[in-house]
Every structure is written in structure tokens, then in C-alpha cells.
Amino acid sequence: MEATVRLDTAYNAGTIDPRIFSGFLEHLGRSIYGGVYDPGNKLSDADGQRTDVIEAMSGLNMPYVRYPGGNFVSNYDWRDGVGPDRKAFPDFAWRATEPNTFGTDEFMKWCRKVGTEPMMAVNLGTLGPAEAAGLVEYCNMDTATQYAQARRRNAGTDPYNVKMWCLGNEMDGFWQAGHVPADQYALKARNAARLMRGMDPSIELVAAGSSGRHMPTYLAWDRTVLETCWDDIELISAHRYSNNRENDTPGFLAEGVVIDSILEEYAGLLAYVKGVKRSKHDVYVCFDEWNVWYRERDGKNRDGKWRVGPDQLEEEYNLEDALVCAQYLNSFIRRAEVVKVACLAQIVNVIAAVVTSPTGMLKQSIYYPSALYAATAKGLSLTPVVTAPRYDASDREGVAYLDAAASYDEATGDAALFLVNRSVSDSVRVRIEFDDRDVSHAGDVQILSGDDPKMANTWSNPDAISPKNGSSTVDGRGLVVELPRLGMAVVSGVGTRPRA
Ligand code: AHR
Numbered sequence: 001m002e003a004t005v006r007l008d009t010a011y012n013a014g015t016i017d018p019r020i021f022s023g024f025l026e027h028l029g030r031s032i033y034g035g036v037y038d039p040g041n042k043l044s045d046a047d048g049q050r051t052d053v054i055e056a057m058s059g060l061n062m063p064y065v066r067y068p069g070g071n072f073v074s075n076y077d078w079r080d081g082v083g084p085d086r087k088a089f090p091d092f093a094w095r096a097t098e099p100n101t102f103g104t105d106e107f108m109k110w111c112r113k114v115g116t117e118p119m120m121a122v123n124l125g126t127l128g129p130a131e132a133a134g135l136v137e138y139c140n141m142d143t144a145t146q147y148a149q150a151r152r153r154n155a156g157t158d159p160y161n162v163k164m165w166c167l168g169n170e171m172d173g174f175w176q177a178g179h180v181p182a183d184q185y186a187l188k189a190r191n192a193a194r195l196m197r198g199m200d201p202s203i204e205l206v207a208a209g210s211s212g213r214h215m216p217t218y219l220a221w222d223r224t225v226l227e228t229c230w231d232d233i234e235l236i237s238a239h240r241y242s243n244n245r246e247n248d249t250p251g252f253l254a255e256g257v258v259i260d261s262i263l264e265e266y267a268g269l270l271a272y273v274k275g276v277k278r279s280k281h282d283v284y285v286c287f288d289e290w291n292v293w294y295r296e297r298d299g300k301n302r303d304g305k306w307r308v309g310p311d312q313l314e315e316e317y318n319l320e321d322a323l324v325c326a327q328y329l330n331s332f333i334r335r336a337e338v339v340k341v342a343c344l345a346q347i348v349n350v351i352a353a354v355v356t357s358p359t360g361m362l363k364q365s366i367y368y369p370s371a372l373y374a375a376t377a378k379g380l381s382l383t384p385v386v387t388a389p390r391y392d393a394s395d396r397e398g399v400a401y402l403d404a405a406a407s408y409d410e411a412t413g414d415a416a417l418f419l420v421n422r423s424v425s426d427s428v429r430v431r432i433e434f435d436d437r438d439v440s441h442a443g444d445v446q447i448l449s450g451d452d453p454k455m456a457n458t459w460s461n462p463d464a465i466s467p468k469n470g471s472s473t474v475d476g477r478g479l480v481v482e483l484p485r486l487g488m489a490v491v492s493g494v495g496t497r498p499r500a
Contacts, residue, residue, distance in 0.1 A: 026070035033309030074125025096304030124168030125178025186228035243294030256327030445470035449487030
């Protein structure tokens with residue numbers, strides 16, 4: 001199969017925000033207890049934090065990690081998780097016992113070790129604006145006041161200067177502790193935003209948007225929240241978990257079409273509310289939960305039986321899942337003007353990029369798209385014009401076999417390509433051409449592919465799905481890359497020069 005990608009550096013979606021390569025860590029299952037935090041284990045440091053996990057997380061180059069939930073946060077009192085007197089409590093969301101031995105200060109330490117920044121979610125379910133502002137005081141203020149002093153006592157540190165804050169989580173969902181209709185959430189979020197920003201004017205705030213496109217209130221919820229909170233927020237959240245319940249690989253691999261639609265729908269809504277308000281302020285999308293999740297979703301996964309660190313949501317990921325993850329990232333890059341933050345949900349043990357055992361750690365297939373993209377995508381998001389053969393997926397017609405995104409570093413003239421071949425049977429020869437530049441040297445190619453869409457990394461075969469070297473060739477003024485079936489490629493360091 002043959003495909004072309006045409007680019008022009010003048011035709012772009014603006015600068016790619018590196019925050020689209022962020023992650024999400026929730027107090028859920030073995031994510032914290034037995035994952036990030038495992039005191040007494042030989043693999044843990046003096047703080048009880050797993051060093052193999054820290055190393056793997058550093059490799060994801062995540063600018064931010066969202067914490068502590070998720071559904072968990074909507075009945076969580078952060079004050080129980082700081083200081084010498086930790087109180088265990090029954091977690092409503094996942095029916096587990098939360099011992100609170102890992103809390104805000106431990107998370108801040110962990111972020112420093114990983115080389116990431118904290119993105120804190122506040123409880124707007126069972127708590128409210130005062131407690132949220134209290135957490136901003138605890139994290140960011142240098143005053144002689146109750147919570148700032150508590151932080152000094154507990155952690156002996158300067159303020160943490162947490163920049164990003166989420167105003168609750170999935171408050172549109174009936175399952176959420178403290179769920180209320182959109183207008184009530186919007187008022188609570190606005191009050192919280194004003195109180196929190198009163199503590200620290202430099203923070204960025206994310207309102208809770210719809211928890212998915214399947215929700216009956218999708219976009220209507222978001223519209224109410226945006227109309228009420230517009231001037232008080234910088235971002236609104238979007239969530240999606242993809243599934244292949246039908247076991248239809250070609251249909252599943254067309255998933256990027258839906259991700260594009262969601263971003264298009266949010267772009268339209270944001271433009272609409274801005275227009276109605278005649279506002280000069282902009283609000284962007286924070287896609288702070290995205291992944292594949294369907295195998296470990298029901299039954300025991302919802303009920304931790306009040307244990308500490310039970311096995312929950314331990315999804316095993318395969319090649320086709322990684323190819324869908326790459327499509328999420330392609331969409332985020334292509335819509336750089338709309339999406340400023342996105343978080344892979346999640347990162348450790350729970351629907352996660354890595355899983356741990358008491359003696360080791362395994363990188364799942366979905367680790368690699370995030371790791372490769374975060375290390376490569378920089379600068380402008382060039383808008384690709386793709387010409388490729390198409391197919392009809394189960395409920396999606398005319399889907400191009402090739403999904404592509406591109407970045408361009410204006411300082412060096414280097415470009416990078418992000419390519420996914422959706423075909424289960426045919427490789428594709430991709431020709432990349434710039435309308436305004438010539439390719440001067442070929443790039444480094446990293447390929448993730450395999451013969452079977454269900455291939456997965458296992459403890460006995462941990463590198464079954466891992467990046468392999470590919471190649472690219474300068475051909476005339478363009479570049480040619482061979483992409484295997486069921487494959488994705490990250491092509492970095494493609495040299496370009498102005499057209500002679
Ligand atoms: O990531 C798992 C759960 O999915 C989160 O707790 C919740 O926000 C979403 O429904």
C-alpha cells in the first residue's frame with residue numbers, strides 16, 4: 001500500500017504543549033499501595049517508594065501527574081493524609097481501605113524523584129471550596145497561617161508551588177460522590193476557583209467536563225459549566241476510555257476518528273461560549289483521562305472488599321491497544337490549538353503503563369507510544385494532508401489506513417513524524433513531502449509492531465512489544481518510510497532546508 005503525507009510549515013495548529021504527555025495516578029487498587037509505595041520491599045528507597053517504578057516513570061517524560069483521583073478524590077479529605085496522625089478511611093469509590101500512609105507530602109517527594117510536576121485534584125463532592133482553598137494554602141503559601149505552618153511542620157519545605165488544579169472529578173456521573181446537576185456543580189466550582197485563586201493567583205484551574213461522549217448530558221453539562229465558570233478557569237476536562245468489546249480489530253483501530261470528533265466538538269463549544277460572552281479569554285481542553293479500558297471494568301474491579309491495595313483494574317495491554325494510544329496522541333498533536341493538557345490514565349498497576357510484582361516491574365505495550373512521543377514531539381504541530389487507501393470499519397466509513405501527525409522545530413529546521421498503520425494485513429510505504437521545504441537528511445525511526453494484534457508483554461516475554469529500529473530514506477525532495485502492518489512509527493530528527 002502507498003500513502004503520502006503533505007506538509008507545509010506555514011500550515012500548522014500552533015505550538016504543541018508538552019503537557020499533553022502528562023499522566024494520572026489515583027489511590028485505586030495497587031496503584032499507590034504495592035505500586036508506587038511499597039515500604040520494606042528491597043526495591044524501595046528509604047521513603048518506601050519503588051525505585052524501579054520511579055525510573056520507568058522518568059522514562060515517560062511526563063510534565064505533570066494528576067493526583068489523587070479520579071473517583072477517589074470526591075470523598076477524600078486531604079487532611080487525613082498529612083502529618084503524624086494518619087487516619088484510615090473506607091474509600092467510597094472503590095470500596096477499599098485507604099490507610100492514608102501515602103498522602104500529599106509523599107506525592108510531592110515522588111514527583112521530584114520522577115522529574116514531574118504535581119497536578120492536584122480537589123474534592124468538590126463531599127467537601128467544598130474552603131477545604132480546596134485549604135489545600136492550596138498547604139501546598140503553595142508561605143504565610144504564618146494554619147495549613148502553611150502545618151506543611152512546614154510535616155515536610156519542612158518551602159511551598160510546593162503547585163500550578164495545576166482540577167476542580168473535582170467527573171461530577172456529571174451518578175457514580176460520583178456528591179454528584180449534582182450541572183448548574184449546582186458550576187456554582188460550586190466557581191466559588192472554589194475564586195477562593196483557591198485568592199490564595200494563589202498564579203494557579204491554573206481545570207473545571208470538570210463530561211466524563212465521556214456516552215453520557216446523556218455530554219456537551220450540555222460542559223456548556224453550563226463553561227457559561228458559569230468561563231472567566232474563572234483556564235481549562236475544561238474531557239475523558240474517554242476506548243474499548244474493543246466487539247473483538248473487531250479494524251473497527252477498534254479506527255478509534256482515532258472518534259477522538260478527532262470529540263476534539264472538534266469541544267473546539268466548537270469553546271468557540272460558541274467565547275462568542276456568546278464576547279470574551280477575550282480562552283479556555284482549552286484538558287484531556288485528563290484517556291486510555292483503553294474494558295476488560296477489567298466490572299464486578300470485582302469495582303469492589304476492593306475493604307482491603308488495602310487490592311487487585312483492581314489490572315488490565316493487560318496488547319499491540320492493538322498501543323496503536324489506539326498512539327492515535328490519541330496524534331489527535332492531541334493535530335489539535336494543539338485546542339488541547340493543552342492530557343493525562344494517560346493511568347500509569348502504575350491500575351489500567352497502567354507499568355505493572356509491578358513484589359520482585360519486578362513490567363512495561364506494558366501502551367508505555368511505548370507515550371515514551372516515544374514525549375521524547376520527540378516539539379515545536380509546531382504541522383497539519384498533515386494524508387492521501388491513503390481507505391476502509392469501512394464496522395460503524396465508521398472511509399477511514400484512512402494511515403493516521404499521521406507531525407511536529408516541526410523552527411529553531412533547528414528538524415521535523416518529526418508520528419505514523420500509525422491501521423491495516424491488519426498490509427504494510428504501507430509512506431512518502432512525506434513539504435510544500436515549502438526540502439528534506440535534507442533522513443530521520444531516526446522507532447517502530448512498534450507485531451504479527452498479532454493481541455500480542456502483549458508478559459513476565460516471561462517482557463519485550464515482545466517494544467520499539468525496534470526502522471529506517472527512512474531521502475527520496476528526491478521528500479522522505480520515504482516503510483511502516484509494517486499493525487504498526488506505528490516515530491520518525492525523529494528529519495532534517496529540512498528551505499526550498500531552493
Ligand atoms: O481511571 C479510573 C476511573 O475512571 C477514574 O477514577 C474516574 O475518574 C474514571 O471514571
